[in-house]
Structure formats: structure tokens, C-alpha cells
Amino acid sequence: MKFVLSYSCGKDSTLALHKMLEQGHEPVGLLVMVNQEAGRSWFHGVDPELLEEISRSLGIPLIPCPSTGEEYHLVMEEGLRRAKELGAQAAVFGD
Secondary structure, eight states, rough: OOEEOOOOSSSHHHHHHHHHHHHTTTEEEEEEEETTTEEEEETTOHHHHHHHHHHHHHHOOOOEEOOOOOTTHHHHHHHHHHHHHOOOOEOOOOO
């Protein structure tokens, strides 16, 4: 099954990715919510360069979703739509 991972760079989403790969599923992307004002990922504050390096090292495309807090849910929905266009059949979350 093809999936998109909502990736926070934390241990729970990393474990979710590991479990999905271990079961033979195929990731189409790492959906990362980015705090538009801070220029870093929400929750763990990872900078964009490191996000790109993580994506490259895993060989999984990055789907960055920059947002302010007010439209967070709308931007996430748009990111999920993009993942679906890439072939995602499921969305995986670590929390």
C-alpha cells in the first residue's frame, strides 16, 4: 500500500515510518507542517535544510506544508490532497 507519513521528526512518527516500511508499504512522501513565521517545522522546530537532508537520506520526497496556526488544518488538507495525487492510499500518523 502506498502511504504518506505526517512527519514531525519525532520518535513516534519515525517509529510509524519504520513499522510501515517493515511491513512492506511504500511511502510517497513525508508531509511536514512548517511554521511559516518561524521557518521551521511545527512542534520540533527542525530547520528546512535538515528536513531536506532527512528526505534525501531516506529517499522519500518531502511535502512541506507552510502555514500559520490559523490555517493549519486547511494547509494539512491540501498537503494530503497532494499526497493523494502522488498515489497515497493512506495517511499514517505517529501520535
